[in-house]
Every structure is written in structure tokens, then in C-alpha cells.
Amino acid sequence: MKFGGTSVANVERIRNVAAHVKREVDAEHEVAVVVSAMAGKTNELVAWCKEAGSHFDNAEYDAVVASGELVTAGLLALVLKDIGLNARSWQGWQIPLLTDDAHGSARVTKVDGSQLGECLRRGEIAVVAGFQGLHGPTNRVTTLGRGGSDTSAVALAAAIGADRCDIYTDVDGVYTTDPRVVPKARRLDKVSFEEMLEMASLGAKVLQVRSVEVAMVHKVRLYVRSSFDDPADPKLGTLICDEEDILEQQIVTGIAFSRDEAQITLREVADKPGVAAAIFGPLAEANINVDMIIQVVSEDSTTTDITFTVPHADFARAKEIIEAGRDAIGYARLNGAEDVVKISAIGVGMRSHSGVAARAFKALAAKGINIRAITTSEIKFSMLIDEAYTELAVRTLHSLYGLDARP
Ligand code: ADP
Ligand code: ASP
Ligand code: MG
Numbered sequence: 001m002k003f004g005g006t007s008v009a010n011v012e013r014i015r016n017v018a019a020h021v022k023r024e025v026d027a028e029h030e031v032a033v034v035v036s037a038m039a040g041k042t043n044e045l046v047a048w049c050k051e052a053g054s055h056f057d058n059a060e061y062d063a064v065v066a067s068g069e070l071v072t073a074g075l076l077a078l079v080l081k082d083i084g085l086n087a088r089s090w091q092g093w094q095i096p097l098l099t100d101d102a103h104g105s106a107r108v109t110k111v112d113g114s115q116l117g118e119c120l121r122r123g124e125i126a127v128v129a130g131f132q133g134l135h136g137p138t139n140r141v142t143t144l145g146r147g148g149s150d151t152s153a154v155a156l157a158a159a160i161g162a163d164r165c166d167i168y169t170d171v172d173g174v175y176t177t178d179p180r181v182v183p184k185a186r187r188l189d190k191v192s193f194e195e196m197l198e199m200a201s202l203g204a205k206v207l208q209v210r211s212v213e214v215a216m217v218h219k220v221r222l223y224v225r226s227s228f229d230d231p232a233d234p235k236l237g238t239l240i241c242d243e244e245d246i247l248e249q250q251i252v253t254g255i256a257f258s259r260d261e262a263q264i265t266l267r268e269v270a271d272k273p274g275v276a277a278a279i280f281g282p283l284a285e286a287n288i289n290v291d292m293i294i295q296v297v298s299e300d301s302t303t304t305d306i307t308f309t310v311p312h313a314d315f316a317r318a319k320e321i322i323e324a325g326r327d328a329i330g331y332a333r334l335n336g337a338e339d340v341v342k343i344s345a346i347g348v349g350m351r352s353h354s355g356v357a358a359r360a361f362k363a364l365a366a367k368g369i370n371i372r373a374i375t376t377s378e379i380k381f382s383m384l385i386d387e388a389y390t391e392l393a394v395r396t397l398h399s400l401y402g403l404d405a406r407p
Helices: 011-026 041-052 058-065 067-082 114-121 149-160 193-201 209-218 275-285 312-324 356-366 387-400
Strands: 032-035 087-090 097-099 108-111 125-129 132-135 140-143 165-169 190-192 222-226 238-241 254-258 261-270 293-295 303-311 333-337 340-346 373-377 380-386
Touching (some): 011 067, 032 149, 041 067, 058 140, 067 087, 097 149, 108 149, 114 125, 149 165, 149 209, 193 209, 193 238, 261 312, 261 340, 275 303, 275 312, 356 373, 356 387, 380 387
Antiparallel strands (some): 097 108, 132 140, 254 340, 261 303, 261 333, 293 303, 340 380
């Protein structure tokens, strides 16, 4: 059972979590619980790190931001004892949950579930601090990237061979799109691993991308549900499962959007071999992830325009790198835009249907929304548009593909 920030926002909410745990224990399940920090806590810790100095040290950043989960793990263990259950808290290093040394967004390398498994068999509830791990060789605490408690939970579930991994959050499942943006969004009963992976990586932050990857590889049954349900009478959530287990397939399953994009356009780039390498090589070396790329075929085959997108956080750095390589690349002007959003439609049905994206282009055009860039792959397509049109575009696509909840 994993509980996110809103679900453990204060001691009263933690008591509610304990009631959910008690229900499962009363049903004679052995239970391990993973908790996030209280809502807002990690943001506060991150802000303190920034305030503390310009000499940014990722290992110390992790030492600070991992602390939020320690508090909630201890508190939940206390509350569980308070209602007469046998429980203890676990920090990441005590398990241990081992990671690489990429501080701030470390990857899980190995989880030893043996000690924890023994405690569970003795009837002790394990309350594990999410989001954190240990890099063995340096003996330092790491964190798994924002939203990383989901990944802690799935990795632990795989390590102890859990029957299920239930992700309790503030919505009662995975929706056709973010229910905060589209009130007509519908809860999905089932979503395939592939679709969930795309939805999460294209902006639906209900699950961290890596948690879905780990679940897919280790065949963990993932169930997303609400901690706001009555603990005595919980409602349905969303099962993340294999594609074969979903009978009724829609062409489009969900719409995701990401504001975490910035656009760079190079004008009048020399149209000659080696230019793309001169642009994208240095960006790759600087670990900047380029997403969409568009190169226009030039009319006179001397110069062309190239547009691409980078993560918002890397925008300034990417511009500096391109400007530093201006002589090697050879371009007339660099234009950038930060007020853009990437809207994506996802569905395994796209494999067997043509013209799915074309309908979207037409629908957005009818609303006067200009598309700056497009990318497609087997089960999704994405469009870059002006950020101001986010809600309108998401709602338009949601209706277009028949995803709106019936009144
Ligand atoms: P937690 O703190 O429990 O980890 P998060 O805030 O990380 O919760 O994730 C839950 C939020 O994800 C929801 O409140 C919702 O606004 C957002 N969200 C975005 N896309 C979706 C979607 N397709 N389905 C459900 N929730 C979504
Ligand atoms: N507390 C961490 C965060 O806010 C991890 C998590 O909530 O999953 O990113
Ligand atoms: Mg989360």
C-alpha cells in the first residue's frame, strides 16, 4: 500500500491511512506500506536547499529532501501502534533499497526484500519511507526524483513478491485526462502498461514514469485508488495490466499534457550534411533531452529552419550551448519560446486505425489553435501549441475521441 502526500498531509489524515491499513490486516494480508512526505513538504525542503547556497551539492540536496518521508513513516508507525497493531518504520538504507549515484533522480538498482519479508511473516506491518535509497559504494542517501515514492512502492512490491501494489492517492484512479483540468474526465477501469507508460511520460503525473517501467518489467499488479474513500467501504480504482486483459479497447484511451517544454528555432541554417550533428551532439553531451525535432525542406537547398524542444528547466542552458556553437552550426537567428505546451493523445488502438491524428489537427484548427510541432509514434501523437490554449485543446480532443463522461 502506497500513500501519497495529500493522503498523509497531517496526523488526522495519517489516522485515516491507518484505518485503510487495518482493513487489509483484518483481512489477513501481510502488509508493507510506503509513504510520501506530507503534502507540500518536499517543495519546502527543495526551496530551503536553493536558499542555502549557490554552491549546489546534489548529495546534500538528497540528505535534506529525503527527510520528509522519515517523518511520515515514523508517524504512521506510531498511529498504527496506537490502534493496537504491530508496526515499525523503515528508512531506505535500512532495507536496503539500493540505487545508482545519480543524486536527485537516482535509479533503483537492487532491493533486498529478505529482512522486510521476515518481519511481515512475523505479523509486523512494515512502514517504509518512500522516495529514498542508498548508494552503497559511497554510503550516501539518494532520492528517486519527484514523485519517486511510487517507484519505491513498486520496487519493494517486486522484491517481496507482493500479490498487489495499491497506489492510494487523491483521485480514485487513472482518468482519461487530468480531472482537475477536464471535469468531464472519466475514470478508467483498466489501462495497459504501455499506455500508462506513455501517459505518465507525456505529463500525467498520477504515477511516476519509472514506477510503471518497474511494474511492467517485474509484472507487478498495480492498482490506483483513493485514500479518500471510506476505509470500511473502499470504491473501485484503476488496474494497470497487460493489453490482452482489456476487452473493450478505445482508439484513444487518454489525453495528457505537459507544460515542461520549451521551443528553440534556428533560422536560416545552412542546409548541408553535419548540421544536425553540430546542433544535437553538444546538447546530448550536456545531458539535455531533445524531444520534438522539425526540419523544413528548403526551397533553394541553401538554408533551412530547424525547430526542436527541450525540457523547460534546460532552456537557458540549451540556448547557451547553441550560441556557443554558432560558428560550427552556421545560422542567422535563434528564436525561443517558453510559453508552449505539449498535448498528447495515447491509445493502443492507434496501431490498427489510420487518420486518428488528422482528426485532431482539424479539430484544433477549427478552434483557431496553431500547431507549432508534431511528433507521432506507434501508440501516441503529440502536438506543441501555445500554452494559453491548454485547457481548450485538451477539452477539444477529449470530446473528439468520445472520452467525455456521460451526463
Ligand atoms: P500523490 O501525492 O498521491 O502521489 P500526485 O499529485 O502525485 O499524488 O498525483 C495525483 C494527481 O495526478 C491528481 O490529483 C491529478 O490532478 C493528477 N493527474 C494528472 N493526470 C491524471 C490522470 N490522467 N488521471 C488521474 N490523475 C491525474
Ligand atoms: N515527496 C516526494 C515528492 O514530492 C516523493 C513523492 O511524493 O512521491 O516528489
Ligand atoms: Mg505522486
